[in-house]
Amino acid sequence: MCAAICPSGVHERKTGHNRVSKPRSYLCIGKECENNPLYCIDHCPRKALSIVQNQNYTSIGDSRWTREFILGTWKQAETGLPLQGLKYEIGSSGGGFDGLLFKFQKEGRTEAIEESAINTELELNKRDGRKISIKVPFYGGGMSFGSVGLKVMLARAKAAKAWGTFTCTGEGGYPDALKPYDDNMITQVATGLFGVSEDSIQRVKIVEFKYAQGAKPGLGGHLLGDKVTSEVARMREAVAGSSLFSPFPFHSVYSVEDHKKHVDWIREINPDALISVKVSTPSDIDMVAVGSYYAGAHIIHLDGSYGGTGAAPDIAKKNIAMPIEYAIPKVHEFLKEEGIRDKITVIASGGIRTAYDAAKAIALGSDGVVIGTSDLVALGCVRCGCCESNRGCPRGIATTDPELSEVISVEWGAQRLINLYAAWRSTLISILKQLGMQSITELVGRYDCLMNSEHTKGKDD
Amino acid sequence: MPKKYSIAGSAAPPRFQPVGKFVIERNEDECIHCGRCTLVCLHDVHKRRGDDPRFISEPVNYLCKGCFRCIQECPKEALTIKNNEEWLLLGDSYWTPETFGKIWYQAETGSIPVSGTGYTGPFSGEGFDSMWTDMSEIVRPTRDGIHGREYISTSVYIGRKAQMLTFDNKGKIKSPLPPTLSIPIPLIFDIIPFRFSKNVYESLVKAASFLGTFMIIDLDEWFNSKYQANLVPFFANLSKKMNQKLMFPEFEGVIKKCKMVEIAYDLEVLKVVEEIKRLKNEMIVSVRIPFGDSTNKIVEELAFAGVEVLHLCADVNGKVISSSDKNRFVKDGILDAHRLLVEHKIRDEVTLMLSGGIAMAEHVAKAIICGADVTAVDLPLLIALECRYCKRCQNGLSCPVELKALNSDYGAQRIINLMRAWRNQLLEVLGAMGLRDVRRLRGEVGRAILHEDIRHETFEKILRSEGVTNNIKSSN
Ligand code: SF4
Ligand code: SF4
Ligand code: SF4
Numbered sequence: 001m002c003a004a005i006c007p008s009g010v011h012e013r014k015t016g017h018n019r020v021s022k023p024r025s026y027l028c029i030g031k032e033c034e035n036n037p038l039y040c041i042d043h044c045p046r047k048a049l050s051i052v053q054n055q056n057y058t059s060i061g062d063s064r065w066t067r068e069f070i071l072g073t074w075k076q077a078e079t080g081l082p083l084q085g086l087k088y089e090i091g092s093s094g095g096g097f098d099g100l101l102f103k104f105q106k107e108g109r110t111e112a113i114e115e116s117a118i119n120t121e122l123e124l125n126k127r128d129g130r131k132i133s134i135k136v137p138f139y140g141g142g143m144s145f146g147s148v149g150l151k152v153m154l155a156r157a158k159a160a161k162a163w164g165t166f167t168c169t170g171e172g173g174y175p176d177a178l179k180p181y182d183d184n185m186i187t188q189v190a191t192g193l194f195g196v197s198e199d200s201i202q203r204v205k206i207v208e209f210k211y212a213q214g215a216k217p218g219l220g221g222h223l224l225g226d227k228v229t230s231e232v233a234r235m236r237e238a239v240a241g242s243s244l245f246s247p248f249p250f251h252s253v254y255s256v257e258d259h260k261k262h263v264d265w266i267r268e269i270n271p272d273a274l275i276s277v278k279v280s281t282p283s284d285i286d287m288v289a290v291g292s293y294y295a296g297a298h299i300i301h302l303d304g305s306y307g308g309t310g311a312a313p314d315i316a317k318k319n320i321a322m323p324i325e326y327a328i329p330k331v332h333e334f335l336k337e338e339g340i341r342d343k344i345t346v347i348a349s350g351g352i353r354t355a356y357d358a359a360k361a362i363a364l365g366s367d368g369v370v371i372g373t374s375d376l377v378a379l380g381c382v383r384c385g386c387c388e389s390n391r392g393c394p395r396g397i398a399t400t401d402p403e404l405s406e407v408i409s410v411e412w413g414a415q416r417l418i419n420l421y422a423a424w425r426s427t428l429i430s431i432l433k434q435l436g437m438q439s440i441t442e443l444v445g446r447y448d449c450l451m452n453s454e455h456t457k458g459k460d461d
Numbered sequence: 462m463p464k465k466y467s468i469a470g471s472a473a474p475p476r477f478q479p480v481g482k483f484v485i486e487r488n489e490d491e492c493i494h495c496g497r498c499t500l501v502c503l504h505d506v507h508k509r510r511g512d513d514p515r516f517i518s519e520p521v522n523y524l525c526k527g528c529f530r531c532i533q534e535c536p537k538e539a540l541t542i543k544n545n546e547e548w549l550l551l552g553d554s555y556w557t558p559e560t561f562g563k564i565w566y567q568a569e570t571g572s573i574p575v576s577g578t579g580y581t582g583p584f585s586g587e588g589f590d591s592m593w594t595d596m597s598e599i600v601r602p603t604r605d606g607i608h609g610r611e612y613i614s615t616s617v618y619i620g621r622k623a624q625m626l627t628f629d630n631k632g633k634i635k636s637p638l639p640p641t642l643s644i645p646i647p648l649i650f651d652i653i654p655f656r657f658s659k660n661v662y663e664s665l666v667k668a669a670s671f672l673g674t675f676m677i678i679d680l681d682e683w684f685n686s687k688y689q690a691n692l693v694p695f696f697a698n699l700s701k702k703m704n705q706k707l708m709f710p711e712f713e714g715v716i717k718k719c720k721m722v723e724i725a726y727d728l729e730v731l732k733v734v735e736e737i738k739r740l741k742n743e744m745i746v747s748v749r750i751p752f753g754d755s756t757n758k759i760v761e762e763l764a765f766a767g768v769e770v771l772h773l774c775a776d777v778n779g780k781v782i783s784s785s786d787k788n789r790f791v792k793d794g795i796l797d798a799h800r801l802l803v804e805h806k807i808r809d810e811v812t813l814m815l816s817g818g819i820a821m822a823e824h825v826a827k828a829i830i831c832g833a834d835v836t837a838v839d840l841p842l843l844i845a846l847e848c849r850y851c852k853r854c855q856n857g858l859s860c861p862v863e864l865k866a867l868n869s870d871y872g873a874q875r876i877i878n879l880m881r882a883w884r885n886q887l888l889e890v891l892g893a894m895g896l897r898d899v900r901r902l903r904g905e906v907g908r909a910i911l912h913e914d915i916r917h918e919t920f921e922k923i924l925r926s927e928g929v930t931n932n933i934k935s936s937n
Contacts, residue, residue, distance in 0.1 A: 060529075062581040095584025099920075212598050282596045283910050305593070306580040313573050314563070315886045317580040319823045320893050321596050322910045329919040351579065373578050384528040387577025392503055394530035398577060452920075 063093045064306065065373070065383055069353055073420065077378035080419035082355070082426040089356045090453060096306075096325035097357045101453040104434040118429045119439040122368045124206070125298050126343050130272050132205055135164035136425050137368035137440045138358055140375060141303075141349050142188045142210065142278075144170030147311075147387070148376075149405045150177060152397050155413030156375060157181035162414070163421045168208060168370075174200040186276065189266065198269050207266050207273045208301065209259075212280040256291035263296040274298040276347070281305060281327035286334035293335075293344045302327050302366070304350030307373060311387050324350045325364065332365025332445050355427035365445040378420040379413050465612055466645045468672065468881035470571020473874045475847055477862045479565050481523030482558070484545045485531070491539035492517065498531040498540060507531060552850050555778040560820050561844060564879060568845035571878035573822075573886050585912050588779050588790035588818065589827045595908040596893040613891050614898045615884055616645045617834055619721065620745050621769045622809045639769070640743040642675075642720060646884050647829060647899055650676035651816045651837035652695060654777060655854055658865045664872025665842055666691060671877055677723050677837065680715070693721045695749070700729035703736060713740060721745040723772060726759060731766050747772045747814065752794045753783035760798045764811045772814040773798060777840060779818020791817050792831045799832025799904050808904075822886035832904045845879040846872050 061067035068087040076083060090098045122137040140156050147170065154177060160167040161184045168186040169178070178185060186206040201207055263275050276299035277292040279285070289300045304324025305317060328348050335341040348361045349370035358369045377383065379397050386392035393399045396407035428440065435449055443449070485506060494517050498507040506525045510518040522545065532540050551558040559582070563574050585591055620641035650669050653661075662678070666688040669676040677693045694715055716722065716737060724733055726748050734746050747770035750759050760771055775791035776782050795815050802808040815828045816837035828836045844850065847862040854860050891899060894908055902908075 060527075063583050064579065064581055093582070093584040098584060212596070279598055280596065282598060283908070288598060306584075311575050311577045313575050313886065313889060314580075315573065315821075315823050316889060316893070318582060319827075320594050320890065322593050322915060323584065326915045326919045330915075376578065381578065382527070382529055383578045383581070384526040385576035385578055385581070386503070386526050386528070394501070394503055394528040 060382060062383070064091055064351070065353060065377070066091045070377055070382065072354070073374055073377045074380075076423035077416040077420045080422040082423045082430065088354060091353070096323050097351070097353075097360050099453055100325075100360050100450050102356075102359070102363075102431060102435070103449055103451045113433050113436065113438060115429055115433055117438065118432050119441075120425055120428055120432075122345075122440060124345050124368075125274055126345055127298055130205075130274075132274055134166060134368070136421060137362065137428070138352075138371055138421075138424065139165045139186070139368070140167030141370040141372035142168040142170035142186075142208065143372065143375075144188075145173055145175055146400060148398050149396065149400045150175055151405055151408055151410050151413060152376075152379065153178060154181075154410045155379065155408075155417060157184060158410070158414035159417030159421060160184040162418050163425075165421075166206060169200075171210060174203065179203075188278075189262075201266060201269045201273070204270075205273060206276055206299075207270065208276040208278050208299075209262060209266075209297075210278045212278070212303070256295055259291065260295035267296070276301050278303055280350075281321045281324065283322070285322075285327050286330050289331045289335060289344075289346075290338055290340070293340055297344065299345045299347055300331070301347040301349065301370065302331060303370075304348070307350035307352065324348050324352075324361065328361055328364040328366050329445075329447070336445075355424040356431070358424065359428055359431045359443065360450065362440065362443045363446050363449050365447075367441075367444055374420065375417060378416045379408060466614075466616065466673075468571075468877060468884055470878045470881045471874060472571070473569055473871060473878055475565065475569060476867075476871075477847060478521070479523045479847070480547050480551055480558075480561070480849065481525060481545055482548050482562065483525045483527045483542050484522050485520040485525055486541050486543070487517070487520060488537075488539045488541075491537040492535075493537055493539075495536060497534055497536060501530045501534045503528070503530070553778075555818065556820060556840065556850060561849070563821065564841050564844045565847070567882035568847075568875040568879045571881045573882045573889075587788070588792055589824045591912040592792075592827060592830075593910040593912075594823075594826060594830065594890050594894065595910060597895040611892075611897065613888050613896070614900075615647060615887055615891075616643055617647045617900055618643050619747075619770060619812050619814075619835060621767075621811070640745055642745060644674045644835070646672060646674060646880065647833075647835050647887075648825060648880065648883070649674050649693075649814070649835060649837050650842055651774075651839040652677050652679055653839050653843055655843070655852075656682075657854075660867050660869045661843075661846065661864055661872065663869035664846060664867060664876060667869055667873035668842075668876035668880070671873065672880055675721065689718055690720070692719060693723055693747070694719060695723045695725075696733075697725045698727075699724050699733045700727055703733060704729070716740050716744065719744075721747060721770075723747040723749050723770075726750045730763070731768075734766075734768055745769055747812075749774060751775075751783060752781035752789075752791060752817070754785055756781075756794060757797055757801055761801060761805070764802060764805070764807050768811070770812045770814060771798075772816065772837065774815075774837075775817025777817060791815060792827065795828060795833050796831045796906065803904070822883040823890070825883060826887055826890040826902065827909070829899065829902045830905055830909045832906075834900075834903055841879065842876055845875045847875075 061070050066087070069091055072083050072088045089101065092098065120136050121133050123131060123133045125131050140160055143152070143156075145153060153167075153169070153175065156167040157178055158181070161181055166184050166186050169188055171188045174185070174187055182203045183205060185204050186208050187200050187204045188208045188210050189201070259277075266273060266275060275297045277295075277297040278301040279288050279292070280303050282288070285302065289302075292300050302324060304327055305321045306323050328346070331346060332341065335344065335346070345368070346366045347368050347370055348366040349372065352358050352361060352369045352371050353374055358371075361369050373381070373383070376397055380395040381397055382395070384394065386394075387398035393404060396404040399405060432438070432440065432443065435443070435446075437443060494515060496509060496517065499509055499517065504524045504526055506520045506522070508518050508521070510516045525542070527542065529542065532542055548558050551561050566572075566574055583590075618641045621639040622641070650665055653665070662682055666676050666678075670688045670691040675691050675693045677695050680694050680696055717740075722737060722744060724730060724737075724746065730748055734748070737744055737746055746768060748763055748768050749772045750756060752773050752775045756773060760773075763771060773791070773795060774782075775794065779791045780787065781789040781791060781794055795813065798813060799808065802811060802813075812834045813832060814835045814837055815833035816839065819825060819828065819836050819838045820841060825836050840850065846864060846867060848864065849861060851861065854864075887899065891897070891902065894902070896902055
């Protein structure tokens with residue numbers, strides 16, 4: 001009986017078997033099903049089924065990525081549908097995005113707007129020259145070959161192509177397998193200059209300078225020896241088995257003028273490319289942003305300290321440089337004061353977990369966001385945090401180990417990401433609709449759409 | 462340039478299975494001992510039994526990272542995972558289970574904790590968690606000390622600094638130099654909160670001596686050992702004893718043997734300092750002052766009277782002792798004391814030492830940013846020895862990790878490992894800020910991002926603009 005009715009396929013009778021297989025509990029949607037006419041518990045003729053919350057699930061998640069966020073991301077990756085409910089809007093970290101809610105209008109204009117007329121497109125080039133727009137106001141952050149496997153890179157590239165957006169190679173070379181996706185790739189030039197060549201720069205539309213990354217500000221990139229397999233080493237023109245440090249800083253950049261030289265060098269090689277400058281969030285982040293603009297950058301990419309996908313020292317993630325939530329309005333305001341806010345695109349990353357976070361970041365003053373960890377979670381990451389060793393990732397994501405990579409396939413991964421992006425886009429559209437806006441660009445810097453959700457105002461919590 | 466200092470670590474695996482975050486349970490009725498779990502687990506939690514490989518042994522829970530792989534792959538669904546109750550009960554709200562886990566990891570390996578997929582904790586917190594440290598990029602240079610390409614010094618001086626040097630006509634330094642001690646890390650070992658058997662003290666002092674730093678120790682525990690050069694005896698009630706002419710005969714002997722002493726603050730403390738200096742002029746005297754409402758007054762008085770080291774101590778959770786404001790945190794206290802001395806232009810004549818609530822490497826850096834020259838650690842040293850802070854020993858009960866039976870060389874290695882990891886993390890913070898000397902970090906509040914300030918500057922400004930004071934209850 002149960003096998004016939006469960007809409008989620010928990011119960012199954014294998015062809016040729018008399019007895020029903022063990023319930024595939026992980027497919028069960030739980031108590032929410034109660035009101036469904038197909039609720040198995042009510043239907044079992046002998047009352048043989050019961051439902052309890054699986055105690056395994058109590059150990060997933062933490063205060064930043066709550067259980068709901070992880071399971072919710074999995075669900076979106078599976079179904080492509082947006083989720084609703086406060087538990088998907090704010091986590092339990094007690095501050096930042098988790099302390100902000102949207103102030104939706106109760107009545108009025110919102111009905112008038114057709115969802116299909118709402119525009120989530122974002123133009124990345126606010127200067128002269130070739131225009132490049134993305135269909136959704138987010139793109140994939142840098143994850144290098146070596147820190148993640150080729151399958152993950154391909155899945156991300158496919159999803160980016162499907163949604164008309166970008167994903168980034170990170171600092172580890174540009175595998176040839178990505179050739180068909182050149183138009184959706186960003187390549188990174190970082191302090192170690194691993195795998196950077198004229199060819200890789202000419203292949204892409206956007207080149208990203210990585211000055212620092214939020215999770216390890218001031219520390220540079222770091223690929224532990226364990227992950228430097230011979231394949232990775234070849235790509236990076238390095239020696240297998242030795243840890244690869246991408247030293248910090250660019251030892252040739254000690255001023256905005258030096259930085260400009262770098263930008264000019266890239267423009268020499270690929271005059272059409274947009275230049276993105278990825279920086280983390282020191283106390284003078286506003287000066288850094290202005291400096292980058294005058295050096296010729298099209299995009300200033302602020303990477304806050306709480307995010308990041310690769311291995312980073314815990315001390316850095318928690319303590320060095322400010323969270324992105326504070327960096328965005330600081331930069332937004334300063335660029336406005338300097339009169340150049342409409343000449344540079346501000347992109348935020350480092351702790352954008354959900355579409356709600358993305359919308360909040362935009363309302364705080366960025367144009368769009370970059371995502372990393374959410375991509376990985378969609379691919380099955382449980383955030384066990386063992387990404388630093390090549391044989392540490394149980395999901396075959398943060399590894400180039402052939403045996404572990406077996407776990408995922410490119411097609412499956414791409415579809416999960418495509419679904420996730422679809423769910424995010426729907427969520428953004430519904431937020432815009434409820435705010436009475438027609439385009440994502442209207443939301444930029446609209447602090448008035450946000451309100452404090454903290455229990456006690458004026459106290460740290 | 463000073464000789465390059467670095468601390469060598471060596472693995473010191475735990476004697477007892479540490480408390481882990483997760484518990485894996487295997488349902489013996491379901492398990493068919495197929496061994497799938499031993500293959501899929503990347504962290505060696507599941508192993509076949511050594512004596513009888515047909516069976517799988519009990520899971521080694523503390524190694525589990527909670528990745529769920531074995532749970533999903535077991536063909537019989539025989540495995541379950543849950544949060545470890547014992548883990549959740551470790552320590553208290555300040556000394557969190559995560560702190561224990563990290564200290565144990567560092568003491569075992571000597572490496573700094575590294576992990577992937579971002580930060581997992583709360584947005585901010587109180588005390589040291591209400592600030593972030595700064596970093597440099599593009600508009601100013603950083604330093605690359607972590608990978609050893611540039612040497613970053615972590616050594617500090619204890620004692621008074623000469624305000625200026627005068628030279629005689631032959632170019633020799635004429636002015637007498639005040640006594641100072643130099644330690645290679647801005648950390649000394651404080652009096653540990655519980656009383657212990659000799660081997661525990663021996664572990665500590667061996668580590669202190671290896672590192673080249675000092676250990677403050679209650680006079681009762683003062684023992685004759687070859688490590689005396691690294692001990693700083695602590696005297697309580699000294700002025701009372703002096704008034705009653707009860708000076709114990711060993712007093713002079715102890716004074717002669719050591720380079721630095723610490724005495725408890727009381728109203729007649731200056732008399733005692735004078736007496737000690739009379740016995741031995743080059744002695745460095747530290748006065749231990751409990752943080753409280755009158756700290757600033759005391760600091761002012763003693764600094765002007767020429768006491769060279771002021772040791773401000775908070776309680777074990779970093780809260781001020783005897784204050785009208787129970788929630789005042791030691792970082793604010795030290796900031797006030799530091800600013801006061803700067804105002805009086807006598808900041809460099811005193812060494813400010815801070816203790817209480819130093820639980821992680823970042824606390825050392827942050828205490829220094831707030832104005833401390835040196836920090837003193839206590840509880841983490843014990844935790845490094847596997848202590849679970851259960852306080853059973855204080856009630857005459859047995860210690861779950863049998864510290865009485867600890868081998869002191871092994872114990873010292875665990876502490877050295879912890880300090881190595883802490884120093885390396887300090888180097889990361891310094892490098893990111895572009896500093897090459899920890900002494901330049903002291904009082905650099907301008908390079909700290911204080912939560913109150915940044916929030917005021919951003920969120921409060923923008924959210925207030927609409928007069929938003931809604932107190933929406935969030936779901937957490
Ligand atoms: S995978 Fe499951 S059935 Fe197989 S040995 Fe492990 S616990 Fe037993
Ligand atoms: S959950 Fe992961 S780490 Fe823990 S025992 Fe299972 S496979 Fe090993
Ligand atoms: S009894 Fe508890 S508190 Fe005392 S030393 Fe042992 S573990 Fe630490």
